[in-house]
Amino acid sequence: MESILIPLMGGLAEALQPLNLSMLVIGCLIGLFVGAMPGLGSVNGVAILLPVTFLVPPDAAIIFLAAVYYGAMYGGAVSSITLGIPGASTAVATVFDGRPMAQSGKADQALLTAAIASFVGGTISVVLFTFFAPPLAAFALKFGPAEEFALMMLAFATFVGLGGDDIAKTIGSIAIGLILATIGLDIISGKPRLIFFDISGFFHGVNFLVLAIGIYGIGEMLWTLEQTKGDVQVHRVRAGLGSIAEHLRRIKEYIVPASLSGLLGYFVGILPAAGATPGSLMAYGMTKALSKDPDSFGKGNIKGIAAPESANNAASTGSMLPMITLGIPGSPTTAILLGGMIIWGLRPGPLLFTEHPDFVWGLIGSLYIANIFAVILNIAMIPLFVRVLTLKFTILAPVIFVLCIVGGYAPTQTMHDLWLMLLFGVVGYLLRKLDYPVAPAVLAIVLGPLAERSLRQSLLSSQGDPLIFLERPLSAIFILVAVALFVYPLALRWWRNRQRDDSAVPAGE
Amino acid sequence: MTVRTAEFTASILLILASLGLMWKSADGLSVGWIPGAGPGSGFWPFWLAVIMLLSSIATLVRWFLRATPQSRSDEAFVDRDTVQIVGLTVLALFFLLLASHYFGMYVSLMAFLLFYLRFIGGHSWTLSITLMVFIPTFVFFFFEYLMTIPLPKGITEPLFYPLYQFLY
Numbered sequence: 001m002e003s004i005l006i007p008l009m010g011g012l013a014e015a016l017q018p019l020n021l022s023m024l025v026i027g028c029l030i031g032l033f034v035g036a037m038p039g040l041g042s043v044n045g046v047a048i049l050l051p052v053t054f055l056v057p058p059d060a061a062i063i064f065l066a067a068v069y070y071g072a073m074y075g076g077a078v079s080s081i082t083l084g085i086p087g088a089s090t091a092v093a094t095v096f097d098g099r100p101m102a103q104s105g106k107a108d109q110a111l112l113t114a115a116i117a118s119f120v121g122g123t124i125s126v127v128l129f130t131f132f133a134p135p136l137a138a139f140a141l142k143f144g145p146a147e148e149f150a151l152m153m154l155a156f157a158t159f160v161g162l163g164g165d166d167i168a169k170t171i172g173s174i175a176i177g178l179i180l181a182t183i184g185l186d187i188i189s190g191k192p193r194l195i196f197f198d199i200s201g202f203f204h205g206v207n208f209l210v211l212a213i214g215i216y217g218i219g220e221m222l223w224t225l226e227q228t229k230g231d232v233q234v235h236r237v238r239a240g241l242g243s244i245a246e247h248l249r250r251i252k253e254y255i256v257p258a259s260l261s262g263l264l265g266y267f268v269g270i271l272p273a274a275g276a277t278p279g280s281l282m283a284y285g286m287t288k289a290l291s292k293d294p295d296s297f298g299k300g301n302i303k304g305i306a307a308p309e310s311a312n313n314a315a316s317t318g319s320m321l322p323m324i325t326l327g328i329p330g331s332p333t334t335a336i337l338l339g340g341m342i343i344w345g346l347r348p349g350p351l352l353f354t355e356h357p358d359f360v361w362g363l364i365g366s367l368y369i370a371n372i373f374a375v376i377l378n379i380a381m382i383p384l385f386v387r388v389l390t391l392k393f394t395i396l397a398p399v400i401f402v403l404c405i406v407g408g409y410a411p412t413q414t415m416h417d418l419w420l421m422l423l424f425g426v427v428g429y430l431l432r433k434l435d436y437p438v439a440p441a442v443l444a445i446v447l448g449p450l451a452e453r454s455l456r457q458s459l460l461s462s463q464g465d466p467l468i469f470l471e472r473p474l475s476a477i478f479i480l481v482a483v484a485l486f487v488y489p490l491a492l493r494w495w496r497n498r499q500r501d502d503s504a505v506p507a508g509e
Numbered sequence: 510m511t512v513r514t515a516e517f518t519a520s521i522l523l524i525l526a527s528l529g530l531m532w533k534s535a536d537g538l539s540v541g542w543i544p545g546a547g548p549g550s551g552f553w554p555f556w557l558a559v560i561m562l563l564s565s566i567a568t569l570v571r572w573f574l575r576a577t578p579q580s581r582s583d584e585a586f587v588d589r590d591t592v593q594i595v596g597l598t599v600l601a602l603f604f605l606l607l608a609s610h611y612f613g614m615y616v617s618l619m620a621f622l623l624f625y626l627r628f629i630g631g632h633s634w635t636l637s638i639t640l641m642v643f644i645p646t647f648v649f650f651f652f653e654y655l656m657t658i659p660l661p662k663g664i665t666e667p668l669f670y671p672l673y674q675f676l677y
Contacts, residue, residue: 055656166577168567172523175561179530182554186538189550194533218602225598226591394630398622399644401602406614406648410658418606426599433586434516434579452553464542 011365031071039224041088042072051410058344077114090276097304108243121262121310125317140350145457150478161485177441181448201416217404218425254306265311269318276315283311512582523565530558613662
């Protein structure tokens with residue numbers, strides 16, 4: 001207990017330092033804004049803003065980005081409720097009851113519910129995070145390269161088994177991401193690989209930010225332009241101090257489902273393929289199933305807003321757990337944070353707790369404080385956000401494009417990378433229209449170099465014997481679970497087909 | 510082009526791309542197993558390209574069987590409105606990058622912003638010009654001054670000399 005509380009106090013103190021605290025507040029504000037804009041979510045905000053953080057030291061940079069991540073989870077509800085369009089995919093479930101509630105003139109209550117429920121989910125998950133992270137990191141210290149590689153395969157397998165997208169397309173997306181990561185000089189032999197058309201720009205490899213900003217910046221904006229055609233319709237919100245007073249009496253209506261959803265969201269968030277979107281949908285389903293009055297859901301039930309909002313905040317914290325302790329991101333957003341940590345010269349993984357305790361505990365401390373700031377800023381700025389949402393998308397879009405271009409130039413400072421970024425953005429947009437999932441590719445390009453290194457290190461130590469992955473017990477377990485996740489959707493489909501055939505025969509007779 | 514044709518085209522292109530990647534990974538690199546040392550430099554990309562090939566073939570087979578929702582859809586892959594707004598946006602970005610090579614990024618960004626705000630967005634001249642001036646100025650102070658990352662300036666470099674003298 002003490003081994004956690006003392007560093008936690010240190011972390012809180014670290015997060016309260018002037019630079020870190022100002023980064024945190026700015027991050028929360030930007031996150032709220034990014035989350036509230038339709039089409040932009042935490043992952044887009046973090047991808048586009050990562051290059052900007054080169055200005056400050058890594059401790060402050062991660063606090064800023066985590067605050068953006070956090071704020072975006074709060075902000076997502078604003079457009080779900082006032083526009084009826086999810087501000088980010090993580091706030092999809094908030095539309096179900098948030099929109100009807102806004103239509104019945106209670107938009108203020110819906111927005112307050114979202115803010116308070118987010119706070120509940122966020123707080124529960126941050127406390128869980130604090131107590132889970134150190135033991136998990138200590139356990140992960142036993143991992144060698146074989147376990148690392150097996151764990152990464154497990155992370156990819158979760159996309160196949162639990163991602164819910166087309167399996168062949170998911171595997172294709174993972175492979176593309178991993179191949180992009182191999183471009184450039186081979187880390188072990190030093191030989192150049194995949195230098196297409198002898199273009200010298202490929203020698204320094206493809207920075208993960210080029211893909212991440214391409215897909216989540218440019219591709220996402222193209223996608224949103226298509227969806228909104230540059231126009232949105234806002235619902236009127238009237239909110240004042242009276243709404244807050246009225247709301248305080250209503251908190252008890254949803255505090256229990258919000259807490260349960262927070263727990264659920266946290267654990268779902270830990271899984272790489274799951275994360276905040278399925279977490280919030282599951283929490284919505286669970287709350288509806290447990291309710292005495294399930295028919296009132298979808299018609300403006302306050303619990304239907306509290307559950308997904310609590311869960312998506314909890315999931316965002318949950319997804320940081322494997323990133324900090326194992327070096328495996330739990331979501332696309334944390335994949336980009338992980339890539340950022342590599343740029344800042346930190347080696348993600350269990351050693352982070354012993355080698356850079358200030359960094360880790362500063363981040364954990366900042367999550368507590370970000371939670372408090374996000375809820376206050378969110379409630380205080382509801383009127384402003386609603387005004388901002390009436391902005392035409394054709395004003396926001398060029399500004400975001402400029403940020404993408406300039407931000408994409410910053411890490412490597414070559415025009416070559418900007419052309420690649422535009423290419424990835426357009427191709428990613430087109431493939432996404434065909435249901436190719438893009439998140440696995442981003443995760444893969446971040447993990448690619450680490451996966452290849454651990455694969456080759458393990459094989460070097462076993463003199464080229466691939467059985468090493470099965471001889472070591474932990475790695476064997478990871479591989480077995482990974483195989484099970486690969487087989488699971490196929491087996492499920494086969495089983496369903498068989499049942500359908502069985503039931504079809506008597507029906508035909 | 511219908512969604513069905515688009516899925517077919519995409520899977521064929523991905524198959525060709527993975528074949529190209531396999532060939533490129535094998536080009537001068539060892540894709541096999543070096544006895545006693547494990548895989549060669551080309552091993553990892555080569556076999557990943559094989560996985561990409563197999564997954565694209567699987568998609569193609571599922572397309573023939575009409576197993577994916579896209580392969581059953583005869584809707585237009587991109588409708589007329591989308592072509593207009595997305596196509597114009599992509600073209601504008603293309604010319605922004607192209608112009609950056611010659612005229613530098615600041616001038617190109619200004620032209621891009623003006624075109625986008627005034628002609629795609631249809632906003633007022635006042636708003637368009639305000640943002641056109643304000644955003645590149647902000648970018649200049651943030652990137653050049655605070656982060657010391659010089660953006661490409663091409664032939665417009667001399668215009669910045671007075672600013673450099675003032676700042677540094």
